[in-house]
Amino acid sequence: MSTATDERGLLAEADRRALSYFDGIATRPVFPSQEAIARLDAFNGPVPEQGVAAHEVLRRLDEIGSPATVASNGPRYFGFVIGATLPAAAAAERMVLAWDQCASSFDNSPVADKLERIAGRWVKELLGLPPNSAVGFGTSATACTLACLSAARRALLARKGWNFDEDGLAGAPLVRVVISATCHITVKKALRILGFGTKQLIVAPTDPQGRVDPRQLPELDDMCILCLQAGEVNTGEFDPFAELIPQAKAADAWVHIDGAFGLWARASSSAHLAAGVELADSWTTDGHKWLNTPYDGAMAICRDATALAGAMNSDAVYATASRDAQKNLNLEFSRRARGIPIWAALSTLGRDGLREMIDRHIRQAGHLAARLREAGFQVLNRAVLNQVLVRADSDEQTLAIRLAAQNSGQVWFGPTVWQDRPAFRLSISSWRTTDADIERLIELLIELKRQTTR
């Protein structure tokens, strides 16, 4: 085992190795080679009977592990909606690791309590959400959606005089859930965990861009939760909130918004895309996607602060805290101070810097879509946000181009299925992505199309 005297040397060594990794981030293969992946087998082995020196642990982690990383922290990773990490957020994360705070409550960490309150206030202001909403910092949009939807159901049941905490669900009044036909899988997962079977979900039809069609919105009432989305995962489109939410509110339904990445459009010059989203009752969004903060930092935001605090309360005789302490606003009882890198990112970007970053990605996506169309690709979405959904001349060619692009090591992006046919999805979310990186992506795709055209 390492001694305390080793600690400084070890951390300095970790920093040296991390910096060397950063130095190569723009030039390393975006997806690791087969050889690098095969070398991971060197980690296989029995539980060590005697521990090895921490320096040796670190050396193995770096020398075997680093080559097998995906360069999602680099400039040409276009998969999923994975942002990189802004330097200020990465640096703040390092401080937080040194502090090793349990960010559950003021008693456990006054600094985390303070900074997460400030980060929450800033996020609400930047996204134009109601200022008195509760903000719980959690691990993911998935977990935060679970928190919001459990608060929603509990609040709807309370309207009928049903005490969910004491009486549970057996015999409870029926709560119906309406989801978009293009609802993200993690919202369905949260609903499944909460006991809403997929057969019970009512599906709202969507238009060809994946937006809920207001004319076909299923009937709602005061025992309904309507799940809408800001940023459909393939097209990046927004449900027409300004039409839908007033309809839902007139019926007294609860409206939840999955804004894992798209809600950040509210901080950009394209805020109009999400007009009316502020009328909802709850929202989830991630820091680790478009805000470019480290994994795993997300937010559950709830207009009725007492609804979230009631559903998530975890006070115990030995661990009491204020109603709005973080452990009483989300799933985790103990966790890192996920709001601090979010605070650091917002501090360093400021309102202007955030707008500039989101605007740049939207502009780059529009340019990419236009150039790919010119080059004969089918661009299946309007590319109004940071997502570009693409097909080549045939399904076979679409597949061949994606695999060749992935194997090139120059870029990485993933597959999807849109309207029952394969496509690929290019997502621009990294603060490191320059216009030159976009040109390189375009040239590569054009060249691969040429090579695969018979």
Ligand SMILES: Cc1ncc(COP(=O)(O)O)c(C=O)c1O
């Ligand atoms: C639209 C949307 N909702 C929800 C999620 C889930 O987010 P998380 O991975 O933070 O749970 C994602 C992405 O993964 C997403 O793109």
